[in-house]
Amino acid sequence: MARALYSLIPQSLATSALALLLAGCQSWPLDDGAPQVMEDPLVGAPPIEQGLDAEGLAGLITAELAGQRGDYRRAAEGYLTASQRYRSAGLAERAALAASFGNERELLDRAAREWQGLAPDSVAPARLLAGLAVQRGDWDEALRQRLALVREGGDSEISSLVEAALATNAAPAPLLARLRDHLDTAPEDARRHDAELATAMLEVAAGETAAASRRLARLDARAPELPALWLTRARLAQAADDPHAARAAARRGLAVSPDDARFILLLAQSELRLGNVAAAEVQTEALLEKHTGDNALRIGLARLYLEEGHREPARRLLLPLAARPEPSAEALLLLGDISRDEGEIDNALLYYRQVPAEEAFLLSRLRAAEMLMENGRLNDARVFLRRERLRHADSHSDMVALEVELLDREGLGDAADALLDRELTRAPADEQLLYLRGMRAWEADDLDGMERDLRRIIEHNPDSALALNALGYTLVDQGPRARLDEARELIERAHALDPDSPAILDSLGWVHYREGDPQGALPWLERAYRAMPDQEIAAHLAEVLWTLERRDEARELIRGILDRLDEHPLIDDLLRRIPELAPAATPN
DSSP: OTGGGGOSSOHHHHTTHHHHHTTTTOOOOSTTSOOOOOOOTTTTOOOTTTSSOHHHHHHHHHHHHHHHTTOHHHHHHHHHHHHHHHTOHHHHHHHHHHHHHTTOHHHHHHHHHHHHHHOTTOHHHHHHHHHHHHHTTOHHHHHHHHHHHHHTTOOOOHHHHHHHHHHTTOOHHHHHHHHHHHHTTOOSSHHHHHHHHHHHHHHHHTTOHHHHHHHHHHHHHHOTTOHHHHHHHHHHHHHTTOHHHHHHHHHHHHHHOTTOHHHHHHHHHHHHHTTOHHHHHHHHHHHHHHTTTOHHHHHHHHHHHHHTTOHHHHHHHHHHHHTSSSOOHHHHHHHHHHHHHTTOHHHHHHHHHHSOSSTTHHHHHHHHHHHHHHTTOHHHHHHHHHHHHHHOGGGHHHHHHHHHHHHHHTTOHHHHHHHHHHHHHHSTTOHHHHHHHHHHHHHTTOHHHHHHHHHHHHHHOTTOHHHHHHHHHHHHHHSOGGGHHHHHHHHHHHHHHOTTOHHHHHHHHHHHHHTTOHHHHHHHHHHHHHHOOOHHHHHHHHHHHHHTTOHHHHHHHHHHHHHHOSOOHHHHHHHHHOGGGSTTSOOO
């Protein structure tokens, strides 16, 4: 009977589930990536009267039945509970698999952490946790887990992780400190070379170019075959405004990796900075011949020319993409930008209006309206947007919101309010516009107006988790204590509709705190912060930790946010209320 309980997930699914979950980010091969048969976690377990008691058996049966019905959330919760009860890594692994099938990110994170705690020498949970951290933009945690893989002998790809982090403008300082600590004890092997390269990338990003140059020179002597080495050296030379050295590094990189388009781009960029536009065009044409039909490459090259101030070569690269039966939206947008910069308003409008009602649609209309307003043609901009609303009825509400934003920018808040009121008279149940007007009322400290619009949404759509949570949270944060029960009811309804929403988890934690239950608030806020480590949730979590006398943890949390974000008004407000929370303060 005990062995039959572990037939929840078919083996063919088990070997591919997390690879699908983390596609495009970080796959989760079990050990070497080969399909493996899961070991029965109860082999050799003690007799039933000492281990698998009635309650545990009932929980496992419930988990199995839930999985067979496709209720993977309940299955995962059942296996996670069982793993904690029996301290079984195999059960925690199954919980993670079930959570992955249901796309239950927060639950998957909890299961993976439990698995890692029970099997600290296994690379699989570390790989999974690294991928989840990347998905939510927590680069420090992602790096920590990747380095754990390195220590267990796994393939870490640290440099690719750091490159991805820097592409999202992640703060380099915390990552750099973590990597330097790792290098203090790392052995001399290929994995160390990768970590050294990643460290140099971060040093470049942090402005420590001399340290990066010394590190790259040492790495050049030990591992000159690494393409990323020459990529980093070329970028370092560019940062130092040395196009000759950048060109030389790009040529070395191309010799090591002849098919790597990044080196061609760097060569072209170096030639442009040296004033050799014709030489750059020769390079780009050769690259396009080699990669015929690669629209993304053509657009990337056009962007390169635009970054260096050469509009005409960029226009020549883009025109073939705009002339196709299904023109590239990105090419049309860039051609509109080029015409706009050249003062060709009619041509720019023509390109912007051709961008289809999919990708870049709203951005193109925004830029068209901005262009008209910059040229003193506010009425023309509004007429343009009104006509576009008629042409694209499916985007009507988005276009209204766009016009409201533009009017606000011009200091025409009354006109924006009038537009919203008029459009809601025509479509009184439009949830997007009601929500927009409600949030504008909130910003104006008109809580009655905000509540009125949010309740209209809820009246028309009782399943609007967004409106339920927004109203409930506002009542918690700014309403009278007498309405906390009402706020909790709204937030709990939202949670039932969207149980994994970080914003709703944050609201649940905050209502507990406002009710005087900081201990009850803590798990909700911790879950919310793991899923979405933004400053608002961080401010709530830090305040709760402070109230619970966990002051070092609260300060460390605040330190991480201050290091990661350039602007943090909500954290600043918290520090004004509780100045002792500042990381520099002396612990009590």
